[in-house]
Structure formats: structure tokens, C-alpha cells
Amino acid sequence: MSPTPQRLQITAANPDPALLDLPWQVPLEDWPAETLAALPRGISRHIVRFVRLSGRVIAVKEIGETVAYREYELLRQLDRIDVPSVVPVGVITGRRDPDGEPLEAVLITEHLQFSLPYRSLFSQSLRPDTATRLIDALAVLLVRLHLAGFYWGDVSLSNTLFRRDAETFAAYLVDAETGDLHDRLTDGQREYDLEVARVNIIGELMDLQAGEFLEEDVDAVAIGNALADRYRELWRALTETESFGYGERWRVQARIDRLNDLGFDVGELDITTDVDGTSVQIQPKVVDAGHHSRRLMRLTGLDVQENQARRLLNDLDEYRAATDRQREDEAFVAHDWLTEVFEPAVRSVPKDLRRKLEPAQVFHELLDHRWYLSQQQGRDVPMPEVVKSYVRNILPTRPDEDAILGIQSGDLRDTDLLPRVDEDEIIG
Structure with missing residues (x-):
């Protein structure tokens, strides 16, 4: 008896013909190891696999058809308004196994280059304040989502990916199936999202402590509460109305400068005066994140x-x-700085080491290393010397992809805590 043919339906903005070559007739959990990219996965309620496709890596998640289409559209909307989130590739339905039994639809997203789930970050030798830095990043992400009118519904570290951003992290939404996009969120919606985040994070950190990936003396409850405090502090700075006397008009520019320091541009500012013109009120109406990145x-x-x-x-x-x-x-x-300083420094890193970190992160670490060497030697150490020392003594000590490629991809499970790997999406 011949296998029942599939009638696949592929919904994608830019469909890749190579998608047709993947084994859609096989449940995702049983996909062959040679198809998979061995990357660390976080905890998920669904089966998720990373797959090599046309020189890149995609994330494939089995999920109900209705939910898959809904999440696909939400991620497309978030991408259009430039909110940090994974980029949707498409939805595939109509899957059947060789016996003709229906299989779940799949949602496909691009794997976020140089990103890691929080559990993998805690399996590395990171600084003791890692949890705090992750919470700060998540607070900024949640504020940005709420400013855009997005209600998440299931805020957690598990539903977030993190990328290194100098000495901090940048957070990206990776799971939007419980979310919803509105013109504007009510205070109740924002506070509910914040409470869900607080409770989920406390539970996740306690779980890490139980697995001995986080020190026992770390106060998980205090860190969860800190998320709410950080969120509210940032929300007030971005949205609250400020009043001052008419003669203190310099405070308008001071407010703009303060928001720029936080990494936000003011797209629109509402300025009003009272009836007799003795006082002024200002309130940001449109704020956009990425002040420094846009300038660079x-x-x-x-x-x-x-x-x-x-x-x-x-x-x-x-x-x-x-x-x-x-x-x-x-x-x-x-232009001269780029061609005389940045590019020569980054190009000096050997090709086999360039996939360990993003070029900008490498340059950031070079600046740190230059400061260290200059302090140690009592002189301004030129960048060429810094690069040689960094490449010789620092970068090679980072564990490479072999730390995970030695594991059979088929044996990996969504709850695996994996050793540190290169933070790049292309494996092999």
C-alpha cells in the first residue's frame, strides 16, 4: 500500500522552495538528526526544532492550525512596527503521516542570530548579577511592547530570547500565541501582564535554584519584584506628564535629553500652558526606542x-x-573611525573565531581589554596590540561549537540544559 499523499498548504511572504524538501510527513519530534541544527532550546509547551535551510537556521514549532495562523500574523505586525521579536517565515498545514493520519500544523520563524534562551545562559559561567541584567532587559522589552499596544498574556523568561548588548542583554519576544495587539492598552491590561511576568519569573528562578544553576542565596522573589519596579520606573519616565513654571522652559529639552539617555527618541511631545501662561505641562506622546543605534x-x-x-x-x-x-x-x-579603527580591529579576528560573538560585541570586548591592558602596563596600548592579546588570550578560551555538536541532535529535548555554545545561528 502506497503512502497517502500530502496536500501541503504553505503560507509565507517569501516562500523558500527548500521548505518542500523537509520531512513534513514525519512528526516533528521524530525528525532525523541530520536535518536538525544542534542549538540550545528553552522550555516550550510545544515541540520545537531548529533546522538548517538554505544556509540559515529556522525554528519549527508544531502547533494547532488556528493558533499558528494567529501567531504568524501577530509576529508579522510586530515586525512591521519594529518591536524586538522573532521574524515569522510561514505556516504549513495539510501534513499527514504515511498512514494518512493528520499531523499538526507548524509555525516557522527565523532563528535569532547570536541569541540564547535564559536556561542556557545560566548554564554558563556568567557574572552573579546575570539574573538582574536579564530582568532589566525584559522590563525594557515589556515597556516597548506595551507602548506599541501589544498585550503579551504570558510574559516569562521562557518566552524570551536574549542577545548580548555590551555589558547588558537585549530581550526579544519569541512566543506570541497568547498575545493581542490593540491601539492602546488599559492600565489594567498592563498591570495584569506585569503580574504574570512577576509570578512566572519567580517560579523560573526557583526552578533554576532547584537545578543548582542559580545560587541558593539569590532572592527570586526580590528579583521578580524588581522587574515590576524597573518597568514602572521606565514607564513613568516615558509617559508621565511634567509640570513647571513658564520661566523654566529649558526643562523641555532636559526631558528630551533624559529620554535620549534611556535610549529613546521623542517622536511627538504634547506641550500645553495654563490659562494665564504661568505654567507649562509636557507629556511625550510618541517615543521610539533605539536612539543610539539609529544615530550609529x-x-x-x-x-x-x-x-x-x-x-x-x-x-x-x-x-x-x-x-x-x-x-x-x-x-x-x-567614516574615518569606521575604516581606520572599527573595521581593521574586527577583521583582525581569525575567521574561525568570528562566529563566537557579533562584531559589535567583539569590539566592545576589545575596548574593555584595551582598558585592562592600559591599566596593567601604565600606558595607552594601541588597538593592534590589544587585538593580538585579545585573540591570543581571551577569545580562544570561549568554548566552541564542539561542546554541543558532540551531542546527538535526536537525543535533545526541549528542557535540556546545554553547555555554552557559540552564539551564532549557523551550525556546521
């Missing part, structure tokens, strides 16, 4: 995380002062 992109074309951009811009300012070019056009100086 405009000057150099580099597309990096916000805190990486802040660090690189600081080095650009130092370069401008050291070359006595403060009065020259900033764009010309930025």
Missing part, C-alpha cells in the same frame, strides 16, 4: 544593539577628540 546607523551603517551602539559612539567621540576633529562634519569623522 546613520553615521556608519552599522546595525547593532542599543548599548553596543552607545559604547561604539563613545569610542567614536574619543577618536574625534584624539584626532582634534571636533569642528569637522561628524559624518566624515565617523
Whole structure:
């Protein structure tokens, strides 16, 4: 008896013909190891696998058809409004096994390059304040989502991916199936999302402690509460109305500068005066994240995380002062910094080590290493010397892909805690 043919329905904005070559007639849990990319997975209520496809890696999640289409559309909307989230590739329905039994639909997203789930981060030797830095990143993400009118419904570390951003992390939404997009969220919706986040995070951190991946003396409840405090502090800074006397109009620019320091641009500011014109009220109406990253992109074309951009811009300012070019056009100086400082330093890293970290993160670590060497040697160490020392003594000590490629992909489960791996999406 011949296998029952499939009638696949592929919904995708830019469908890749190579999708047809994947074994859709096999339940995702049983996909052959040679098809899979051995990358760390977080906890998920669904079966999720990473797959090599046309020189990249995609994430494939088995999920109900209705939910798959809904999440696909939500992720597309979030992508259009530039909210940090995984990029949707498509939905595939109509799957059947060789006996003709229906299989669940799948949602396909791009794997977020250089990202890791929180459980894998805690399986590494990271600084003791890692949990706090992850919470800060999640608070910023939640504020950005709420400003865009997105109600998450299931905020947690498990539903988030993290990328290094200088000394901090940047958080990305990876699971939107419980979410909903509105023109504006009510205070009740925001507070409910925040409470769900607080409770989930406390539980996740306690779970890490039970698995001995987090020190027992870490107060999980305090960290969960800190998320709510950080969120409310940032929300007030971005949205609250500020009043002052008419003669203190300088405070308008001060408010804008303060928001810029937080990494946000003010797209629209509502300014009103009272009847007799003796006092002024200001309230940001439109704020957009990415102040420093947009500035760096405009000057150099580099597309990096916000805190990486802040660090690189600081080095650009130092370069401008050291070359006595403060009065020259900033764009010309930025071009010279890019070609004389940034690009030579990054290109000096051997090819076999370049996939360990993003170029901007490598340059950030080079700046740290330069400071360390200069303090140690009592002189300003030139960048070429810094690169040689960093490549010789620091970068090679990072565990490489072999730490995970030695594991059979088919033996991996969604709850596996995996050793540290290179933070790149392409394996092999």
C-alpha cells in the first residue's frame, strides 16, 4: 500500500522552495538528526526544532492550525512596527503521516542570530548579577511592547530570547500565541501582564535554584519584584506628564535629553500652558526606542544593539577628540573611525573565531581589554596590540561549537540544559 499523499498548504511572504524538501510527513519530534541544527532550546509547551535551510537556521514549532495562523500574523505586525521579536517565515498545514493520519500544523520563524534562551545562559559561567541584567532587559522589552499596544498574556523568561548588548542583554519576544495587539492598552491590561511576568519569573528562578544553576542565596522573589519596579520606573519616565513654571522652559529639552539617555527618541511631545501662561505641562506622546543605534546607523551603517551602539559612539567621540576633529562634519569623522579603527580591529579576528560573538560585541570586548591592558602596563596600548592579546588570550578560551555538536541532535529535548555554545545561528 502506497503512502497517502500530502496536500501541503504553505503560507509565507517569501516562500523558500527548500521548505518542500523537509520531512513534513514525519512528526516533528521524530525528525532525523541530520536535518536538525544542534542549538540550545528553552522550555516550550510545544515541540520545537531548529533546522538548517538554505544556509540559515529556522525554528519549527508544531502547533494547532488556528493558533499558528494567529501567531504568524501577530509576529508579522510586530515586525512591521519594529518591536524586538522573532521574524515569522510561514505556516504549513495539510501534513499527514504515511498512514494518512493528520499531523499538526507548524509555525516557522527565523532563528535569532547570536541569541540564547535564559536556561542556557545560566548554564554558563556568567557574572552573579546575570539574573538582574536579564530582568532589566525584559522590563525594557515589556515597556516597548506595551507602548506599541501589544498585550503579551504570558510574559516569562521562557518566552524570551536574549542577545548580548555590551555589558547588558537585549530581550526579544519569541512566543506570541497568547498575545493581542490593540491601539492602546488599559492600565489594567498592563498591570495584569506585569503580574504574570512577576509570578512566572519567580517560579523560573526557583526552578533554576532547584537545578543548582542559580545560587541558593539569590532572592527570586526580590528579583521578580524588581522587574515590576524597573518597568514602572521606565514607564513613568516615558509617559508621565511634567509640570513647571513658564520661566523654566529649558526643562523641555532636559526631558528630551533624559529620554535620549534611556535610549529613546521623542517622536511627538504634547506641550500645553495654563490659562494665564504661568505654567507649562509636557507629556511625550510618541517615543521610539533605539536612539543610539539609529544615530550609529546613520553615521556608519552599522546595525547593532542599543548599548553596543552607545559604547561604539563613545569610542567614536574619543577618536574625534584624539584626532582634534571636533569642528569637522561628524559624518566624515565617523567614516574615518569606521575604516581606520572599527573595521581593521574586527577583521583582525581569525575567521574561525568570528562566529563566537557579533562584531559589535567583539569590539566592545576589545575596548574593555584595551582598558585592562592600559591599566596593567601604565600606558595607552594601541588597538593592534590589544587585538593580538585579545585573540591570543581571551577569545580562544570561549568554548566552541564542539561542546554541543558532540551531542546527538535526536537525543535533545526541549528542557535540556546545554553547555555554552557559540552564539551564532549557523551550525556546521
